[in-house]
Amino acid sequence: MTATRIPDRLTSQGRRLTRQRVIVAEALASAKRAQSAQELYERIQSSHPTLGRATVYRALEAQVQDGMASRFEREGHVSAYIACDAEHHHHLVCTKCQRVEDLGEAAVAPLLASVGRRHEFQVDHAALDFYGLCRRCRRKR
Amino acid sequence: MTATRIPDRLTSQGRRLTRQRVIVAEALASAKRAQSAQELYERIQSSHPTLGRATVYRALEAQVQDGMASRFEREGHVSAYIACDAEHHHHLVCTKCQRVEDLGEAAVAPLLASVGRRHEFQVDHAALDFYGLCRRCRRKR
DNA sequence: GGTTTCATGAGATTGGGTCTCAACGTAGGG
């Protein structure tokens, strides 16, 4: 499924490989949809009751920093996370079922270029997350 | 400056025109950069010490609903607001000086169309907020 | 195995945001 094995990707930047971070990473990677930290914490609780909440938050933060996951904002000021591979891409987030599709950098590049050119604006972090209905949920209507 | 006068736009959808909402709307409209609710509250405090915090939050929420303002997420899970006119558009947010430029719907339309077509994804709310350095801050580097 | 140093976990703390409810003020009808 994942090209690089999880443990290898966790040890970047002199980070230590711990049991807990592997657990969090696997839990996130096996999720098919965006998960809030709280949801992940609760899911992990059932199999690893001693793993702390703060650890989940720290692990997710580390994954975002290392490019293993991406964070975006859900309604109600809650962060949601999704595992993603190293290459940069954007997301189509279904507001109904919370499933996430990827949108390649290529599709977005022309827009970024024109923004940089026409506004002299150096786009740093363009979190192009599109919220809407995925194909499946659209048909259910 | 604003095409439509503020009081007129506040009374949509059977909303009552109150002194407080005018104050909040004017405070936001006169801001040149994105403001958090807290920042606006503090600014308003100095001239209107009795205006409550909850009122600021409610007024901002109402403005977002009525399309008079747009909300996006700042670092640290804080909402920031910017006044904007009725037509839909996106934003270039400078992460250095918090100034906001508009990006017209037209510039973005092709991307939205291709997303809808190629992914069969019905984009509902595409908050295309680009974060980066504006021209001014770029030159200072 | 010993040592260093970073990570963990339990709970306390923070802080943005929301809720509650009595008092108020706007809008609309008579």
Add this chain to the structure above:
DNA sequence: CCCTACGTTGAGACCCAATCTCATGAAACC
């Protein structure tokens, strides 16, 4: 112009996601 109905306000209590604290634990490196 007054009266009534009902949305709005303000002060503070409350909520809860996220962060911090610090003693304990465990990687990593020798």
